[in-house]
Structures are given as C-alpha cells and as structure tokens.
Amino acid sequence: MQAMPSDEPLTQVTRLLELLVSDVPIAQLAEAPAPEPAKDLALRIGALRVTHRRRESAQAALLDTARELASESSPSIVLEAIVRRARTLLGTDLAYLTLYDPEAGDTFMRVTDGSVSADFQSLRLSLGDGLGGLVASTHKPYWTADYSSDQRFSHTSAIDHGVGDEGIIAICGTPLIVESTFVGVLFAANRTPRPFSHTEIGLLGNLAALAAIAIVQTRALSDAERALAALSEAHDIVRQQAVGVERAAAAHDRFASVVLGGGGVSDVTQALVDLLGGWAVLFDGAGERRSVAGAAPEAAGPDPLLAHPVVDRARHDVGRLVEDDGIHAIGVIAAHEQLGTLVVGAPDALEDADQRTVERAAVVTALVLLFERQADDARQSERNRVLADLLTARGSHDDRTGYLRSASVEPRGPWCLLVARGGDPTQQRALALTVSTVLGDGALVGTHADAIVAIVRGEDPDALARSLAERVTRGPRITVGGCGPVADVDDLPGSLEEGSRTVRALVALGRAGTGAATTELGFAGLIVGADPDVHDYVRSVLGPVLEYDDERGSDLAGTLVAYFAAGSSPRHAAGSLHVHVNTVSQRLGRIAALLGEDWQHPDRALEIQLALRMRRLLEAP
Incomplete structure (x- = not known):
C-alpha cells in the first residue's frame, strides 16, 4: 500500500509564516524548523523589516528633533535634545557637542550626555589637536574605532588624559557649519571598540545640521534682543x-x-x-x-x-x-x-x-x-535591489514575478526593457529619479552596473526609447536602447544585454542622445540584436519594392541589383539588363517614389545593397 505524502513541510512553512506575521526576532525565525528555501526567504524579509524599522526610527527621531526646533524657544534645550538623541540613535555610551571660540582659536565643551568625568567636561581642543581638532581644522567628519592607537591626528597629554579619564575608546565627530562658517563639532563616543557605519555617520551629520539650525535661531534671537533694546529711543x-x-x-x-x-x-x-x-x-x-x-x-x-x-x-x-x-x-x-x-x-x-x-x-x-x-534614497535603494534580482535571475520564477508586483509593475507581460546612459556617472541617482518621474507609475526604474534600467509595460520598444530620450531634458541628453517585448521574467536578463549593445551601437553610429530599438538600427541591429531576424530586415529595407514586384510581376529588385553592380551607372545597367537606358531611368524613378528620394544617399544605398545580398542568400537553394 503506497504511503500518503507527509504534510509536515506545509505545516512548517505555515508555522514560519505565523512567526513572520508575529514579528518575532530573526534568531527565532532561524531556529524554526522549515524547508531551507522558505526559511531563507523568511530571514530576508525579517532582515528587511529590521532595516526599514531602523530607518523609520531614525527619520522619526530627526522629525521629533525638528519639532522641538520649531516649537522650543530655548536653543540650549534644543542642543541638549540633539546630543541626547545622538547618543540614543547611535547606541553609544555618550555624546557631546563642542563650540568654536573665535577669540581663543579653540573649541570648548558645550553639551554632554552620558559623561562622568569632570576633566573631560572641561576640555578645550585646539584646532588640529585630537580627533575633534582634526574635524575642526578640516571641516570634515572623522571616526576612529580605537582612539589611543590612531595616529591620524595629534595626541596631546591634556586631551589624552581627559579621554582616558572618561574611558573613551571609539569616537565619531562631524562638523557644524552655519552660513559656510565653522561653529563646532557633534560627537558620539563609546567606551568599548566599535566601528561607525556610513549610515550612522550620515545620521550624526543630519543631527549636526539641526544643531546648526538651533545656532541660527540663537543668532536670530540675539538680533531681535538688540533690536528690542533700541526700542526705548x-x-x-x-x-x-x-x-x-x-x-x-x-x-x-x-x-x-x-x-x-x-x-x-x-x-x-x-x-x-x-x-x-x-x-x-x-x-x-x-x-x-x-x-x-x-x-x-x-x-x-x-x-x-x-x-x-x-x-x-x-x-x-x-x-x-x-x-x-x-x-x-x-x-x-x-x-x-x-x-x-x-x-x-x-x-x-x-x-x-x-x-x-x-x-x-x-x-x-x-x-x-x-x-x-532620505525617503527617496530608501525607495530607490529598494528599487535597485528588486531590479538587480530580476536582471540576474536571482530567486525562483515565482519570486521574481512577485518582485514586479511589489514594485507596482503589472506582473504579466508584455514588457519592454529600456537601457539609458549619459551624463556624469556620479549623477546616476538624480538621473534615475528623473527617468522614474518621466515614465510615471507602473514602471520599475533603477541603477544597474553603469546604466539606468527601466522595465515598462508595452509592446513598442522603439517608441518608448525615443520618447524617453526626448522627454529627459534636465542635464545632458541620454542615449536609450529599447528591447522587447518580452512576456516572461526569465527573458529579462537577456534583454538587458541586448539593450546595452543597442546603446553602444547608437553612440557608435553618431546617434548619441537619441533612443531606438535594436530592430530600428538597420544592419547594425543585426549585429547587436540577441535574435536577429534577417527576413524582417530585408522587408524593412526593400518592402515597398518587393510588394510592387509581387503585385505587378515586375522586377524592380533585379534592376537595383544590376544598377549597383554597374557602379550606379544607368547605361551599364541597361546593357546587363538588355533594355534601353530610358527604361532603366524610368525604373529608377519608380524606385525613388517607393523608397524615397534619398535612396542613393551613401547610408541608404549601403543598407539597400546589404538587403539585396541577404535576399539573394535567403532565396538560394
């Protein structure tokens, strides 16, 4: 008797989903029994939740501080709140703020939170001395995981004593700049070794900007007080x-x-x-x-x-x-x-x-x-991650279809893929936001490698590419390669390579700053296309002439072959065709009416000759 399949895996996955919905710690998710693919996905979702929660917490804290700045009349209280928030958000043992004394040419301790040393709280730092002096003299943020062994800045006995008395090991400092003038330094410090991430340094910089705003308020208040003093006149x-x-x-x-x-x-x-x-x-x-x-x-x-x-x-x-x-x-x-x-x-x-x-x-x-x-950067980072997963075929087919849905893109094809390059590579973030605005909702736009890539629902890659290149007018013009349409997420990685080759072909053909699909590049499209269609190319170049011959039983295509073989000489072509030269001239006039008056321009003539040769190859037995 055949055994019934076990329901245990389904039960485990169900339990794992229940834990995920309950928002249990990641460690508990890792210990839950479940198939590895399901557990891996659950851990990724859990980690993403933690990251988003941290970002939301930081943004909420910044907004709370801004609210205090907007509602609190005492700058001292605002500065104390900023220092206190810096310590809480970065999870350090203490935080402190120094202000610049222009008369003495050094900085002095203004606010501390978590400090226990009187010597440390009374420190004054000359420009260039200690980590704070380095920040003050360069107006740039610096951090160290081990202050005593870091030789990037000058150690003095007074500063080293104060830092040692406080038990500080790791320090991060960022400058306060008001109206292009240096006014102080905001610090976060720890009594155990620890590194500081770029996110933490950026958060400390944002808090420093708020502290600078409080100082602006102090100056404005001082101006108002002086004005009030003159009212008695x-x-x-x-x-x-x-x-x-x-x-x-x-x-x-x-x-x-x-x-x-x-x-x-x-x-x-x-x-x-x-x-x-x-x-x-x-x-x-x-x-x-x-x-x-x-x-x-x-x-x-x-x-x-x-x-x-x-x-x-x-x-x-x-x-x-x-x-x-x-x-x-x-x-x-x-x-x-x-x-x-x-x-x-x-x-x-x-x-x-x-x-x-x-x-x-x-x-x-x-x-x-x-x-x-900050909100735009967070959203764009998520779009870039989703785009990378789709273009590198990361995850299962169903996972990648779900990625499209999560990005508000219709999960059913057809889609076209647009690859855009242009301008300063360091401005990709701004260019991606511009492209996203132009394409609107329903398009997934992000940065991938050295290009801006967009997945757009539609069936005409050439029209989409041309429209995008024409509509992006802020900054340098961009070159856009379009490919597709594709109906399955599995075809997106191949479309990326085709789109990149199309962009390079447009630049090589002197068409930088424009947009086109591979199929619209003529013979160049046969080279860069992932699946070139020679029949389609021949029809795109010779279509009107071939249709005319089919309908009337004529041979204008043969006349073209003879004309080019004769070095574009109607007289020599007439000889090879055994007709009068006037007959050849009449046929060439008909060809001009069908193909356009510029059919003998070098570029068009080259395309026509290539199409004639390929037609001969296609019709060969």
Missing part, C-alpha cells in the same frame, strides 16, 4: 519693532505648522507668500522650478529668473539673503550642500523682520528637502 521705533516681532512670531508659527503637519516644499513656498505677499519660486539644485507661489514671472524658454544676477549671487554667497532690483534670493543649504535657491519678489521693500522670515523659510525648506531625499 523713540515711540515710532517701538511700534515698528513690535510689528516686526509679531511678523517673526507669525512666521515661526506658520512654518512650524507646515513641518509638523507633514507639508512639502510647495506648502513652505505658499506660506512665505501668504506672510509677505508677492511671489516666490524655489529652484532645485539642477536649476528647475520645484515650486511656485504667487504671480511669479513665466518660465518661457530659458528661465528669466534663473538667469537673473541675484540667483547667481545667492549660489556663491552661501546661506545669506541677497537682493538686486527688488528681487531677493537665498541658497537652500543642508549638510554642507546647496539643495536649491529660494527667490522672492515682494510687493514692497523687505524690512529686517521680513528678511529673517525669508531666511527662516530657506532653513525650513532645506530641512524638508533633506527628509524627502
């Missing part, structure tokens, strides 16, 4: 300054509500216009309009605002509001990078309070853009 000045304070408070409340409400840069731009009147335009780093509020000048052709001298000044006078001919502009700065430029046209001259409002809007805009970039 005259009643008119008192009234004027009071109005300015009210405007600053209104601006503070309005921008805080935008950030806390999850608003985007367009909401910040609109809030600025609501406060000041007039109009405002935000340009991104590439010089494209990101958001517009109010009746701003139209961008017909070359953008007149982008060409205005005030915008160029704002890009070089980093972090400061500049004015020219009634137009104000300021760079939008975050993490030492200019993310864009905010341009304002107010109906009246901007008073000091109004200028501070514009500066505050630039700071809030930078913060929102920084959060958006």
Whole structure:
C-alpha cells in the first residue's frame, strides 16, 4: 500500500509564516524548523523589516528633533535634545557637542550626555589637536574605532588624559557649519571598540545640521534682543519693532505648522507668500522650478529668473539673503550642500523682520528637502535591489514575478526593457529619479552596473526609447536602447544585454542622445540584436519594392541589383539588363517614389545593397 505524502513541510512553512506575521526576532525565525528555501526567504524579509524599522526610527527621531526646533524657544534645550538623541540613535555610551571660540582659536565643551568625568567636561581642543581638532581644522567628519592607537591626528597629554579619564575608546565627530562658517563639532563616543557605519555617520551629520539650525535661531534671537533694546529711543521705533516681532512670531508659527503637519516644499513656498505677499519660486539644485507661489514671472524658454544676477549671487554667497532690483534670493543649504535657491519678489521693500522670515523659510525648506531625499534614497535603494534580482535571475520564477508586483509593475507581460546612459556617472541617482518621474507609475526604474534600467509595460520598444530620450531634458541628453517585448521574467536578463549593445551601437553610429530599438538600427541591429531576424530586415529595407514586384510581376529588385553592380551607372545597367537606358531611368524613378528620394544617399544605398545580398542568400537553394 503506497504511503500518503507527509504534510509536515506545509505545516512548517505555515508555522514560519505565523512567526513572520508575529514579528518575532530573526534568531527565532532561524531556529524554526522549515524547508531551507522558505526559511531563507523568511530571514530576508525579517532582515528587511529590521532595516526599514531602523530607518523609520531614525527619520522619526530627526522629525521629533525638528519639532522641538520649531516649537522650543530655548536653543540650549534644543542642543541638549540633539546630543541626547545622538547618543540614543547611535547606541553609544555618550555624546557631546563642542563650540568654536573665535577669540581663543579653540573649541570648548558645550553639551554632554552620558559623561562622568569632570576633566573631560572641561576640555578645550585646539584646532588640529585630537580627533575633534582634526574635524575642526578640516571641516570634515572623522571616526576612529580605537582612539589611543590612531595616529591620524595629534595626541596631546591634556586631551589624552581627559579621554582616558572618561574611558573613551571609539569616537565619531562631524562638523557644524552655519552660513559656510565653522561653529563646532557633534560627537558620539563609546567606551568599548566599535566601528561607525556610513549610515550612522550620515545620521550624526543630519543631527549636526539641526544643531546648526538651533545656532541660527540663537543668532536670530540675539538680533531681535538688540533690536528690542533700541526700542526705548523713540515711540515710532517701538511700534515698528513690535510689528516686526509679531511678523517673526507669525512666521515661526506658520512654518512650524507646515513641518509638523507633514507639508512639502510647495506648502513652505505658499506660506512665505501668504506672510509677505508677492511671489516666490524655489529652484532645485539642477536649476528647475520645484515650486511656485504667487504671480511669479513665466518660465518661457530659458528661465528669466534663473538667469537673473541675484540667483547667481545667492549660489556663491552661501546661506545669506541677497537682493538686486527688488528681487531677493537665498541658497537652500543642508549638510554642507546647496539643495536649491529660494527667490522672492515682494510687493514692497523687505524690512529686517521680513528678511529673517525669508531666511527662516530657506532653513525650513532645506530641512524638508533633506527628509524627502532620505525617503527617496530608501525607495530607490529598494528599487535597485528588486531590479538587480530580476536582471540576474536571482530567486525562483515565482519570486521574481512577485518582485514586479511589489514594485507596482503589472506582473504579466508584455514588457519592454529600456537601457539609458549619459551624463556624469556620479549623477546616476538624480538621473534615475528623473527617468522614474518621466515614465510615471507602473514602471520599475533603477541603477544597474553603469546604466539606468527601466522595465515598462508595452509592446513598442522603439517608441518608448525615443520618447524617453526626448522627454529627459534636465542635464545632458541620454542615449536609450529599447528591447522587447518580452512576456516572461526569465527573458529579462537577456534583454538587458541586448539593450546595452543597442546603446553602444547608437553612440557608435553618431546617434548619441537619441533612443531606438535594436530592430530600428538597420544592419547594425543585426549585429547587436540577441535574435536577429534577417527576413524582417530585408522587408524593412526593400518592402515597398518587393510588394510592387509581387503585385505587378515586375522586377524592380533585379534592376537595383544590376544598377549597383554597374557602379550606379544607368547605361551599364541597361546593357546587363538588355533594355534601353530610358527604361532603366524610368525604373529608377519608380524606385525613388517607393523608397524615397534619398535612396542613393551613401547610408541608404549601403543598407539597400546589404538587403539585396541577404535576399539573394535567403532565396538560394
């Protein structure tokens, strides 16, 4: 009697799914009995959850800190919160912040969290001394897993004593830059050896940017206090300054509500216009309009605002509001990078309070853009991973079909695959985002090797490739190779190689900056195509002539053969055909009507001769 198949594997997989849904630790998933493929997939999903949870936690912490920045009037409390969050998010034993003393030419301890040594808390670091001095002198982040043995920076007895008294071994420091000026260093440190990942260093840099914002607030508050001190000089000045304070408070409340409400840069731009009147335009780093509020000048052709001298000044006078001919502009700065430029046209001259409002809007805009970039980077990293799995046939057929579904791509074909190259290789991230925006929802776009690759539902790769090349106008033109259509995920890896060869062929043929499918490259398509169709090539070149011969029983194709064999001489061709030269001329006129007047251009003539030879080979017995 034949034994019934066991249900044990199915039971194990079901149990594994229950554990996964229950969000148990990865270690518990690893110990659960289950078939290896199912367990491997469960562990990958669990690890991905942990990674996403960490990212969400970091972004939530940054947003919480931003909320404190927006609602807390005491910069000291904000700095303490930033240092405390740095210690918590990086999981270190302590965190601390030093500020630069321009008169003494060194940095002093401003805030600590987790410190137990009085000597350490009273340290002053000269520029170039210790890890903090190295960060202060170079304005770049540094970290060490073992401070005492690291010889990249200068060791002094006072600093080494303080660090030793605190028991510090591993340190990571990143600079605070305000309006292109160095003001201090934010540190995270551990009393046991440990490395610091790029993600942790980036997170510490983001917190440092928030600390810099708090210092900007301190300066703004100091300016306001000095202004208030002068109010006693005259009643008119008192009234004027009071109005300015009210405007600053209104601006503070309005921008805080935008950030806390999850608003985007367009909401910040609109809030600025609501406060000041007039109009405002935000340009991104590439010089494209990101958001517009109010009746701003139209961008017909070359953008007149982008060409205005005030915008160029704002890009070089980093972090400061500049004015020219009634137009104000300021760079939008975050993490030492200019993310864009905010341009304002107010109906009246901007008073000091109004200028501070514009500066505050630039700071809030930078913060929102920084959060958006982190979210975009996380989404693009996931797209790149899914794309790599599809193009390298990683995982089972069902797994890869599921990858398409997870990326919001229709899991049933046909699809076309587009390969794009162009511009600076270091700008692939920005180019991938641009291509994704152009193709819209339903397309999977990512970076793979040295190219931008897109999987798009459709059946016409040539039209899709040409359209993409024409529509991507930001930055250098791109060259796009299209291939497909394919109906099965197993065909995607082969399509990638064909698409890459098509891009190289387009560049070699002098057609860089355009898009085409392999089948539209003429004889070059026969070389780069994964499965060249010679019959289709002959029809694409000679189709009208062959159809004419079939319908009328003529032999225009034979006339073409004789004409080219005679060195393009109608008289010699007439001799080989045993007809009058006028007859040959009439036939050539008919051929021109069928193939186009440029059929004797060297490129077209070469294609026609190749097609005639291939037709002869196809018809050979």
